[in-house]
Amino acid sequence: MKRTLLIARREYLAYARTVGFWLSLLAFPLFAVLGGAVPILMRTSEPIRAVALIEQGAEAQGLSAAVRDALAEDARRRAQRAAEAAEKAAQTGAQTSAAGNALRSLSRPGLRLVLAPADITTATPGPEQDAAVRRHLDRDAPEADKLSAVVFLTRQDGTPAARVWTARASDDTVEDFVRDALKDFNRKAVFEAAGINPSVVESTEAFRPQVTAFSPRAASGGAVSFKDKLPGFIGLIGGFLLWSLIITGASILLNSVMEEKSNKILEVLLSSASATEILAGKVLGVAMLTLTVMSVWGGIGLVGLLSAAPTQGAQVLEILWGGGLLAWFVAFMVGGYLMYAVLFAAIGAFCDTPRDAQTLIGPIMMVLVVPMITMQQALTSPDSPMVRILSWIPPFTPFLMMARMPSHPPLYESVGALVAMFAFALFMVWVAGRAFRAGALSDVKLSWKAFGAAIRGGGR
């Protein structure tokens, strides 16, 4: 036991002492935050464009008013969305300072209409007017005269049209906005000409039927709320999390054993500890490493969730603790990790390079795609025959049962699958122990045949 702990400690410290480990540990939450914040930052940092509207000819009369109205309506809608979001955040007790600022920034319109400069409006249409426009769009123009875009509104064949000059050729914000505004204006005119009230069309398009879901399994006994759907999402996320943690842990172990094999350390270790002690120590060490990752990510996620949305955070905690989901998660994590970790370690004992390991790891990874696909079905149809049968197959049990747990499968299925999984995990420990010992002392090329022979021979 002491030797197992010593090997586990070395295994843990070998990774935990590296800068790379801590960088990758903190990189995930950092990039998760950045992933959410960067688009907002990009939007808020966008400059507000100064746009001048010029109606060309009498037939264009009213088009600039249409664009102006569209801009005002856009600003009103943005402000309304921001207010709704702020109200929702206040209801859930979320921190309002940073989020509120972001929402306020987003609610700002991206365009600002300015009076058209006189030198453009008085210039003769054609090259002279174009030259005046160019002067105002030039990057070296005085700040007071500088414009982001100049829009000439006109009519072609009786329908609204526009020529949009922009300071940057790649910036199509003004172009898109003007196109939408003129499209709406034209639609309204067409409906009016056809004798249809445009407000009727508008309200018809805006209609959203009120549909309420009911289920006898809902917490209220009737109407289904977000809280009722939350366990399913948590189960699915838990399944995916298990998959990635187990495979990550097993892969770390594979690489660690391969490194020892290629560096000729395994034989020295085998003269100092039994194959079982080495295998157990390495599995334990990497498990501690995985636990560290889980704790740090889980802690950061929990603190973030409770800070940003305390009500939803409390609901998640209630489901994890109250529903016993966390206990099942831990049980499936232990069994699943044990199954795959010992198998990957045994394969690693035969290999000097990842290429050597590919022969056996490739097919295993292909099989592991099955629960990834089936888990999504488990969210909507947790009791479908396919999902139920597959969840009894030990290599798939941890992921599929985790995804099914929120739907409260029959107890005999939960416990039975768990027992079968642990029985299989113990069998894998026995098999892998024999293969590990044989692989550590062998320089035979890895194949399924050699692997099978090693297990039969027991490595001695």
Next chain:
Amino acid sequence: MAAALTLEGVSKRYGDFQAVRDLSFQVQKGAICGFLGPNGAGKTSTIRMILGLQAATSGRIEILGSDDGRKVRDRIGFLPEERGLYKKMTPVDAIAFLGSLKGVPTAEGRRRAREMLEAQGLGASRNKKMKELSKGMAQKVQLIAAVVHRPEFVILDEPFSGLDPVNQMGLETVIRDLAANGATVLFSTHVMQHAERLCDRVVLVARGRKAFEGTVAEARATSPRFLELEGIIAPEAVAGLPGVTGVEILSDADGVRTLKAALATHAAGQETLKAAFLTGLDVRRFELRQPSLHDAFIDLTGDHPDQDQSVAKAASGAAR
């Protein structure tokens, strides 16, 4: 003196390949025993069986009073043929870790590591990473790691391979020191000179079989003394000299031959030489030589110690 290691009729088979055949020998406590044979002769397989890393197909092994090397692993120090340590660890950490697996508390292991590294001239490199050390330095570190727990029995598998002559001499000193401090040392090699200088006893193996067990002097005695003669001489003429039992041509350059004339056990070399001159043989150079362990090995096994016998290894995987 009691035996620290006993092998009785030990055999090891890998599938169709017989790596070790009916091997029996003993190593007395406190002795330095050379386990000699060409590559592929079955030395590493035997060592792994002694350590309990592999089971014998048949036969009995007893080491330090135990029938299983694994039960007394804390009392054994082992340096494998294929050596390596954790590249990212420092020598002190690596030695302390391997020592801790053998029951040495980590702090004590670190203290001993510093001391032993200093004694081996590696004090300045003790906190460097293993990957920064030269091959010779890394081998010294590994040897220290193998004996940091002060084992009663030390097994060194081809310890001299890869070392330059200076480090080889240093290692010979280390081995002598280990024995002087009471440890029993079994080391395998295919280079006979090391065994001649170091060993109390030797075990010669070839093709998985024991060819000889005894002292170096006894091994040499099994091989005849010989006269080395150089000149324009016919081998048949030398074969007719008194006391000569056989003649071997060592070289032939434009009729000038170097001949090795084996002498009968009680033959007087001087009489043979005298007869050579009296019969008018054109002898330009002569030397009466005692057989070396290398000569004895060839005579005893019919094989050359530098010849690789692991032809079946590729097919059998772990056949060394």
